[in-house]
Amino acid sequence: MSVDANFAFLDEGSKREIRRAALKAVAIPGYQVPFASREMPIARGWGTGGLQLTLALIGRDDVLKVIDQGSDESVNAVNIKALVQATTGVATCEDTGEATLVQSRHRIPERPLRRNQILVLQVPIPEPLRRVEPRESVTKRLHAEADYAGAYLQLFERIVRHGDASAGADHPVRVDGRYVMAPSPVPRFDNPKLHRAEALVLLGAGREKKIYAVPPHTDVASLAFDDHPFRVEDVAGRACAACGATGVFLDEVEGDDGTATFLCNDTAECRARRVGAAPSGGGP
């Protein structure tokens, strides 16, 4: 039993398979490439898709940042980072600017990513049409025929029932004018950060066995109607109680007196702002 025999846990053949799938994903922006997802030492649904991408991509000179729900210190982020570090020995960091590889669950960092960085997003439900159609064989055909009526119908139903088209987090996007894609469950706030980003964004769904990608400088448009435009979460009039930032995604924190205060969700950026070392917040 030699669990630690391989660099980056997986055997080389597995890593090569995952890289091939990632290359195909880059070549067809937004298309969900099936891949032979391995069972990992963390649970399916806890980020195994992202982890497999990270392990397949990482090299000895990389600097890794892992965040979960905006925080480097969240249990899942700490666990994933510890696993990657134990099997590779690479350097890790919390500063978004220092990282070459960022694995994330649910957030795109506030600081805009650069061209020599890769963002890996963990995806629980890669299929944007799943709520419309439970069958994989059918959704695959709908994508092939670019039949996204169901996705628009869902938004339309929301408008009829609730007066608002926004679909919470994971609001579907159309990539490069072709495939409609689930942007992982990032909040709507982060959707615009995908549009013509400098960095490569790879999305990995381990349990559902799919890899897809948004290559740099690619058009990404959130689905919307002309008379019901896409809107991000409303953060106007709120500021971080710790660093004072505005225009960033905030966590609502209930204080002991029952009132709500707000703190930066991106804890690394918040800390950097407090010590005065960061560029200004990167909200849209």
Next chain:
Amino acid sequence: MGYVAVKGGRDAIVASQARLTYERLAEGRVLDVADVRAGLRGAIDQVMSEASLYDEDVAALALKQAEGSPEEAVFLLRAFRSTLPRLHHTRTADTRPMHVERRISATFKDVPGGQLLGASYDYVHRLLDPDLRFETDADARAWLARWRAEAEAAASAVGTPEGGDAEAGEGPDGASDALPKVLDYLRTEGLMEARADDDRAPGDVTKAALSFPAGRSRRLQVLTRGQTGVVTALGYASLRGFGPMLHPTVGELRVGRQPLSVPDPDAVADQIDDPEEDHYLGTVRLTEVETVVPVAVSAAGPQDAERTALGFDLGYGACFGRNETKAIAMSLLDQTLEHPDPRAPTHDEEFVLLHVDAVEASGFISHLKLPHYVTFQSELDAVRRTRAAALGGAGDADDAGVAGDAPDAPTDGEGTP
């Protein structure tokens, strides 16, 4: 400050891990892995089957580490499996030469080669045995010495089995080699379709994502890796009538040691297919089930196209270890999935194959324990906005005049007082 409690994760994790170790060791005693291997054979067989990794020592270690939880043990074994390169495929194995320890048929009272009960819980009363609390290793050795002496005495009384059936010789452990398949009898009678062997290279669900229709080789792999309880439950559902299914019968169930070999890599490279050059790997204990399912077949003859005759269909199940309920349930599902029917979930390939895996199911269910405050914050925002609009005045121009219901609000049923 409830939400922020999840931060500062490192110290909390270390403490949680220490607590887990404490609870495993709290009684001041540890399990010997060899004891797990010797005494928890059912658990070992179950986790080897679900992990699709045949290694009794590693399975015993996983069970010790998982404190006996099959879910966790399978998880550990599957993760371990991901560290192993996959270098060879075994040659398609015919189970006729299997070294059979147990073999029963529910279709025929007397089958060629005979019924061989072997070891089974089927024939014992399930009464707790309080004496087992006081059993010692010395008792075990004494029992074994008696058993061997009796077996030798019986063998010398009967004489060596050299004059017996040449193709079904009985070994000293009571097992038989090369028993004929019970269902071959039905096939020669023409009651069951004799299909040609399909020796095309099977798909490998561990090396490629499932697509649908999955094809039979992939279906069988997913089912044999499936969680014992889930495969059993779905097989039970089909048996109880959630699906247009008649009563199936176990044609043959056999448990035994199956020899396996891999083709010689050099011969493969030279595209030579010569079983003589194969490398013998050893044996794995298998449970194999062939179930007979009565089905309506097509018209009895060209003179009467309206008539349908009855015939028998085959359901097949096989899994590592002695794992009989699961193998039978698997054979039921193999048959149902060969006959898709959208009205019945057990006849629906996607429904069955995408939900039987223990690692996938427990992983996604347990992820609900992770914090979700980003997505929930987003949800909260949407809920507040729609409620504000519905309650009047707070909505913006887009929302004006739209009487939004609260999302998924329960409506009063007619019977509500």
